[in-house]
Amino acid sequence: MAGQREQQWQLPAPIEGDPLHPVNLPPALKAVLFRRGLHTNASLEALLSDQPLPAAHDHFPELEAALQRLKKACHDHEAIAICGDYDADGMTSTALLMRAFAAMGAAPQAAIPSRMADGYGLNPGMVEELHTAGVGLLVTVDNGVAAHEALTRAEELNVEVILTDHHTLPASRPKALALIHPATTPEGSPYAGLAGVGLAYVLARELAAELNKPEAIRTARDLFCIGTVADMAPLTGANRVLLKDGLKHLHRSRCAGVQALQQLAGLGDRPLRADDIGFQLAPRINAVGRIGEPALVVDLLTADDPNQAFELGRRCDALNRQRRELCDAIEAEAIALLDSDPSPLPAFLLLAQSHWHHGVIGIVAARLVERYQRPAALLASDSDGLMRASVRAPEGFAVDQALQHCTALLERHGGHPAAGGFTVRIDAVSALHEKLNDLAADWLIHRGDSLLVEPEALLELQQINHEFWKDLQQLEPFGAGHPKPLFWARGCRVADQQALRGGHLRLTLEQNNVERQAIVWRWPDHAVLPQTVDVAFHLTQNHWRGETRFQLEVKSLRAHHNVMELHRPQGRYRVERLEPDGLKLVNPSGDVLVCRVNQEGVLDSEDSRAEHPYVAGLLKEACVGLGLRP
Structure with a gap:
């Protein structure tokens, strides 16, 4: 069983014009806010200004x-x-x-x-x-x-x-x-x-x-x-x-x-x-x-x-140092158990070992969720005949509701949508896993089997500077319910790479003669890095020995292409980017349409077919996918 799941990028929908025109932020940040549903002055005001709370x-x-x-x-x-x-x-x-x-x-x-x-x-x-x-x-x-x-x-x-x-x-x-x-x-x-x-x-x-x-x-x-x-x-x-x-x-x-x-x-x-x-x-x-x-x-x-x-x-x-060592050891053991199983990866990961430490199995369950994008429960021995578990799940799978469905099989349980815990008799573990697996399988059918990567806005390396960082700070603090923006950059050349202890990878990426440092956590040893990549990342700062640098915290990499395909009921459309700002659209019949995108992101073509709403929709989607719009 492969340790790393296949990743599927889902790029954001195009945005017409500048819908947040009064807001004084860079286009990439305005795109993030708009795509998160902050369309009104009231919602933007709540995010960007300090409003007093009502009486408790x-x-x-x-x-x-x-x-x-x-x-x-x-x-x-x-x-x-x-x-x-x-x-x-x-x-x-x-x-x-x-x-x-x-x-x-x-x-x-x-x-x-x-x-x-x-x-x-x-x-x-x-x-x-x-x-x-x-x-x-x-x-x-x-x-x-x-x-x-x-x-x-x-x-x-x-x-x-x-x-x-x-x-x-x-x-x-x-x-x-x-x-x-x-x-x-x-x-x-x-x-x-x-x-x-x-x-x-x-x-x-x-x-x-x-x-x-x-x-x-x-x-x-x-x-x-x-x-x-x-x-x-x-x-x-x-x-x-x-x-x-x-x-x-x-x-x-x-x-x-x-x-x-x-x-x-x-x-x-x-x-x-x-x-x-x-x-x-x-x-x-x-x-x-x-x-x-x-x-x-x-x-x-x-x-x-x-x-x-x-x-x-x-x-x-x-x-805390002792906790880290325990987590690393249990995680390695859990991954080995999953990798050694020849059967397909279950929809709900449930692993049990009597010697695992109750106190850290929740952390390891969260790591498995991040790695496999499936709900996970780790069980350790409790009192005689019982096992105690910690459960974690990706967004969209409600842990508390799932456990509620399994009440008849559990001695006790509790939690909230993202995390929970339960105690179960050893002889009920198999039936419990079967029930949880059925619930997760239904959820997985709707969500899809690949790891979904959803960048929110295009950001070129040359746009990453102190002014942009200052604007980004206006959106902080980031966390649950308001995560760090996930940006993406196209066509970055890997100028240098260095393996770090712990299985991490440090990169120097170059785009249009601008270099930025990047870090990839837990890079698989066997993975081959393409020479030119598209990269999805969070923007951070690295403080080291009194020096502060911008750093791209990489969430996903893929090989770079200047061509994309758009699948529609009518067939497959092929779109190629013509540098610096052109697009060539080829329909399923082989007909070709060429247009350019001006600095405002507006389509410009002498071909009247580009004005047709259906064709314009294809071109706008391609503008996002090929990096001509944020």
Whole structure:
């Protein structure tokens, strides 16, 4: 079985004229925005400007009940248990509320289950232990809505619960004093995409306002930024507004733990970008919850002493290195299992090994999704007769819905569209795989079997300069729901190539006498690189030894051709680019039409056939495919 799937490029549809004329951006960026559906002044304004958020009270119907109970707890210096999850979202949420509630007078304590010993979420044993310790109020963050047994036990013990969670709500409302959840907001609410840490931030911010203690949340925005990016929450609506402002100040955080993480990551004293969180800070936090004890991160992010914070940060750093080694080993084993199987690649990848580490199988599942573009579940041994799994999926395949279809075969499950987890009996794994495979096969039929590469706009290498980079920054922050633009460039000569450790490839690409550096991650050893290529890429900057260079982060390469074919019911049309700005169209009967494209991207031909709407449509599509329009 081949490790790399066949890639199919799908270029964007032509754009007539300049539909975003008032916007002062380069044509490539305007093309990206237009193709993402930002056609109105209101949608562009929401992206490019800072708009105030509406009052949270108007969007969360049970927020007031939560605030009244928390005000009483702060006034009475009451013990509050913050029941979080062991991922970066849950741990930053826990630390955020720990710091805020303590500064407002309460006595908070963290209660995060162990990934290895307890599994996900609030459980009855935790409730009983906290009740015995004299805790009468629990606040969940990033979990809780599916903890039916734990919530029932809390009710029996007269322990009050405030639920803040963003995972899929069950059919019936969970038992709780108050539920703070994005699904309870009105349609179109900017708060609808908040992750757990976003809900924790709203709760802390509103409570601080009610008690007139703004200093209590002076580090809350910093933890919000880290948790939101780490959880890959959609960077739209409230997430975008809060993150965009928070990133301006994150590098000078007053949280000693955040400063320690930045120092260990070597980020320096510069404003941070979402990438810095996603690739540098978040992994150091996530690693702890995956293979260590989450209390370490909570201690780090609530520490006030810089020396203590740095030592705790070093422990997180060491666990992250260990996590990387585990991931690489399991990934290699998973790929070997798939490659050694002579049967066709299944629509749903399900692999099970008893010795795999629960804490990192989700990361490896995500890597398999990226590699094979199919849903993937990795299973490891749990308790006697059971296996625990992490699931990831490409966009369009809803993990939570798929698991819901398999409820009869599962002991427990949870998650959201992109990711989830479940526990299953060993003797049910085969039937489960068959069911999931059927669901994925139906999805795959509609999506297609090849890996789809969908560039959003043409960008020539000579257009990549500091002015373009500055304009690109106006569209940040990038992340889930608002990804980095995927550009493409045609006819790039491979001037130099260098194999790097880890199976990566560094390239020097040349186009029209302009050179740019490029990096290809995980380049297959056996793959042959054409001398002239079309390249789909994200534009980044590489900071190395005090020098900053533009870098093309390559997502796909293909051999360059100056000819393309357009398949229609009437037959196959062949289009050839005539340098510098001409097109030759040959219809199925062999008739030829020649035209040129002026600087405004308008077709110009003496042949009246070019004005026919059908022919003009073919030519416009060819203009995009052959690089005459962005």
